[in-house]
Amino acid sequence: MRDVAVISFAASAVERDDLQNEVEMLTPVIHEAVGNSGIERTEIGFTCSGSLDYMQGGPFAFVLGLDAVGAWPPIRESHVEADAAWALYEAWVAIQIGEVDSALVYGFGKSSSSDIYEVMSMQYDPYYMLPLWPSMIDVAALQARDYMESSGRTERDFAEVASRSLGNAKSTPYAISARDASVEELLGAPMVNDPLRAHDIFKPCDGAAAVVLAAGDLARSVCARPAWIRGIDHRIEPHALGVRDLSISVSTKDAAQRAGAGKDKIDVAELHAQFSSEELILRDAIGVNGNTRVNPSGGALAANPIMAAGLIRIGEVAKRITAGEADRGLAHATSGPCMQQNLVCVLEGE
């Protein structure tokens, strides 16, 4: 396979921004990522984005999003209706063919336009599950309970994930939730949806992220230490919650193996866990041990701009490799109810 690296990354998030539309939110992020890449906008070979019409409440969220790119003269461009981590996968494939050497990948979404926990329930099958309309939090609580019963973990384990994530988030500029909170303090809070408390649940936010990819010598010429994609894979599971074992993530495990996660140590892992319980399920699936720093950015509990948050995981790992803080890292992105679909990307410095 052709060597492809992340050479630039930018992200932003705010709790809610009623005064900016998606294009206004996206423009500075794209300009920052492209501006820092060392590649001229007009030289970028391919562009691919991820967004969700149902977040905007309109039929073509990505169409106007393209206005933030500067698509003139016309560009080679595509879009996935999914987290932009899958757009990055599509861009990585396009670079493999050799027709292009670089790509801009971006994702965006405004959760504040709606009750996002309810709107994401529009993903359920329309015949059996959707009429019951369980929210994201409802099914995450079911999953957390299932995990507790099969693993012996407790609410304290969830609170430990939250405490570490919120503390780590203090150094993440776009974090929505960041504070020092002891496990005891967190466990004193009331249940939102048993066994989940507020700290176990991501807070809705508006945000965007962009990544620039480059191949081989181009990446080396513009970036002192590119973060090379050494393996990337994604897998999907059955849709119905009742036919899956929710306490494990077989698609994450499969994708991690195929991406070569276990071939060497993992210095840093960014896991797209929207609920603290999900981080533990993902750690088990990937086989993360105590030598790996998990979610140093605070993860999705710090900021979860839906449709960008998976791409942010890849960007955060790449950022630490480029900065020399890590040699090898793993990024994970998820999609669908109770982590139905999962992507794993392994990155390395040289």
Next chain:
Amino acid sequence: MAAERCAVVGVGQTRHRSARKDVSMAGLVREAAVEALEDAGMTWSDIDALVVGKAPDMFEGIAMPELYLADALGAVGKPMIRVHTAGSVGGSTAIVAAKLVEAGVHERVLTVAFEKQSESNATWGLSVPMPFAPPLVAGAGGYFAPLIRAYISRSGAPRHIGHLVAVKDRRAALRNPKAHLHLPDIDLKMVEESFLLWDPLRYLDTCPSSDGAMAMVLGSERVADASAGPVAWVHGMALRSEPTMFAGRDQINPQAGRDCAQDLYRQAGITDPRRDFDCAEVYVPFSWYEPMWLENLGFCELGEGWKLTEAGATGPDGDIPWNMSGGVLSSNPIGASGMVRFGEAAQQVRRRAGDYQVELKTGKALGHAYGGGSQFFSMWVVGSDKPQ
């Protein structure tokens, strides 16, 4: 690194109807996918990965319905990608799938595009008023009619040209049992007397709203060489997009369309499309888009497209048949319509087009789709022979 070769080894398509109440969404996509697998001589377990495409999810009222369709499409345990690039999506979905093969990532990819428009109303699904944006409660026809009027003004085309296309494509559909519209009595008078929707478009100048799905199995060179049936080799594919809000755009003859065709023709060795293609399946949702795209795609000089249409050059017996299957004017499940064009082009070069098969001379056909405000383009060239 050179791209691996890729070929269409199986094609499947549903019957297109205004409302397929006999099937769920899952039943609809399976109907096309099963036919494509059978055509390829494969089963679900032979497939390495899936690429699913459709236009806005508001057409059915389900967000990312491919998640729920994963089981019906045999995707469990496999990679699945969902593409959405507006009206061009059927074409770009096929291109994303073909890229997985060309990149050497997978050898057998199932790609499916669908729309079940009877679940909602597509015209109003396209016209949701948005905050911060001027309301355009017009549907697609209301958007494109002014561009068509501008084309008429630029080219001096007589007013009946659109109606000629409307008749030609509906007559073609009579040879295609899967087409949605079958109007045996269609003639110029019937089109002229149908009611005016958006000047100059009359009711019969516009596409129907359909339920339907299209599927293809794409294979590597190794898979294609081992295929028992005929295959359609991919000779080139291209995507181009341009922004909506840009005063410098020529929306009547978009640069993105011209650039896309140029890139495509370079890859496939096409120098004179009218001569080098045996036929073309082109996204013509409103009759006037045939002459407009004839010019945009370089089949003739600027301002001459309507003359080809008027002379019958694009008819089934013309020198460059367009939309032998009946085209978008006869079946329009929006998210699938682009892939129907790509797949029908493949069927022609496989000699699998039944009663609407054209005579093959060069063995090459064009598949084309466009979307948004004439700003997203996806195209491919398929051929009977393996590319050199």
